[in-house]
Amino acid sequence: MLQVADLARLDHENTGKLLGYCRENNPFSRMLVFEYASNGTLYEHLHCKSALPHTPPPIQMEKLFTCNFLLLKYRVLNADGEESQLSWTRRMKIIIGIARGLRYLHTELEPPFSISELNSSSIYLTEDFSPKVCSKHF
Numbered sequence: 001m002l003q004v005a006d007l008a009r010l011d012h013e014n015t016g017k018l019l020g021y022c023r024e025n026n027p028f029s030r031m032l033v034f035e036y037a038s039n040g041t042l043y044e045h046l047h048c049k050s051a052l053p054h055t056p057p058p059i060q061m062e063k064l065f066t067c068n069f070l071l072l073k074y075r076v077l078n079a080d081g082e083e084s085q086l087s088w089t090r091r092m093k094i095i096i097g098i099a100r101g102l103r104y105l106h107t108e109l110e111p112p113f114s115i116s117e118l119n120s121s122s123i124y125l126t127e128d129f130s131p132k133v134c135s136k137h138f
Contacts, residue, residue: 006113007032014101016124016134034134037124042094042131045086046120086129094131098123101133 007018016034023030039045086094105113115122115135122135 004032009109010105010113012101012104012108014097014131014133015104016132034124035132037132037134038127039085039125039129041121042123042125043120045125090129094123094125094129097131098133101131105133 004018004021010016010018016037018032018034020033021031022033102115102118105115115133117135118133122133124132124134126132
């Protein structure tokens, strides 16, 4: 388990920023305060109906011809069969951001951070859906 000072030194656009902490003498009275991520977790967007803060506009089926390649726009559905806010373009942005955050943690820090349990619940999404790697198991 990392110390608060270790978490405080994280400084990357794709890792959660520690804003403060509280520790009292009572057992189980510790709290870490990270920056707010208004779009919740990646898990919520992939698996939960109630996670979507608003209904996105429908994407119409259409064909676009560009540079002799056929590109299809289509609807991306979440696990509940409802339209997701996570288009394939947005999903790629999230994946690339997660990879950049992990590269920072594993290779750019000295000593490197290791995340013992990385899953969609530990990826927080900001207002513009930028991912923040922020595991409770740091």
